[in-house]
Amino acid sequence: MPDIESTGAILLLWAILGYVLGSIPFGLLIAQGLGLGNLRNIGSGNIGATNVLRTGSRGAAAATLLLDAAKGAVAVLMARWMAGADAAQLAGLTAFLGHCFPVWLGFRGGKGVATFLGIMLAVAWPAGIACCLTWLATAGLGRISSLAAITAAASSTIWLVLLGHGTAFLLGAVLTLLVFLRHRQNVERLRAGTEPRIGQK
Template identity: 55%
Template sequence: MADPLALLLAALGGYLLGAVPFGLVLTRLAGLGDIRAIGSGNIGATNVLRTGRKDLALATLLLDSGKGAIAALGAQALAGWSGAGWGTVAPAVPVVAGVAAVVGHNYPVWLLFRGGKGVATTLGVILATAWPVGLLACLTWLTMAVLFRYSSLAALTALSVAPALALALAERPHAAGFAVLGLLAWWRHRDNVRRLVNGTESRIGQAAKPASAAAAPPPDSDGGSDEEAR
């Protein structure tokens, strides 16, 4: 059993790290204004790509993934340093930190809880806590993205298979945590699912449109005329 205090600290630290809005920070530093004013209004790499800056989109993807991985590995390292030992830290500790990081990305306190959809951060968490599952999930995402060109479909497929893979390749806390992340992803992509069903979902790389009041919902909603999945 994990120490309740360790779980609490892992959750708090993971949330605060996950809440750093790298997509928004990078686009503002690059002089592109507020990323929330274009496309879906979200702060993830897919929406950053719609600015036409592939370098910024890649940097956002790596940083968003990295903060999930660092949250999980940092929690495990700190728990081990406190005396439990790296190999004896309960797997729930890094998993809880990782889940909290995704929640922080999706609902960052700094942006009035209006964030992204957490796919890159989730994949970072999975890679850090159960790398075989993470590699297979990334391969699933890449395959679906290449075949269908829908970021939302690729993300939901990858995160849906992760809990089952974890049951075979990791431990129960991993499977439980990945299931929570999968459900959260489905919730954040609920409008994308409706557009996929209706055939109106946009494809990866589609040019950005202003997220005006008439053409798109406010940035705290999950709507918009694209498949933002980060």
């Protein structure tokens, strides 16, 4: 069995790799690559799919959504395959932190919703699918991305327990808290009735 030091080194390695994967700013790169402009000067200034959609390119927004989700999922799946469940959950957490606070962008990243969903799908796919359906249902009814995000995040720990994945409860709870913190201003606008709807510039 590996000793405590080697186990700690392995976890640290996957924490770093998860962060690096999560910190790839796909939205920014896609927008620049397609000549859509600098996302920092568009809409909310965010680097996520919702703000990419404000450029008018649904394809770019969809690609950003898929890639941001994929980087979270890949971090979890690679860590689980090579180092086990604990490393997988840690890599998922740091991938989320990497997306929200990328060192390459002065720690000014996205809000992590797509990455959160990708992590949930990789950690416990039944709960991940339930979170995605919760997002879709809320977005379809309210047409407000931030409301869908915080609703999906809030539901994650419930789905994890109900669908038999309680070992990931702590990760789900921490990610939910982080999603809420990243959406503080959105919550204020929701209360004021001024939060923009999906696709609104």
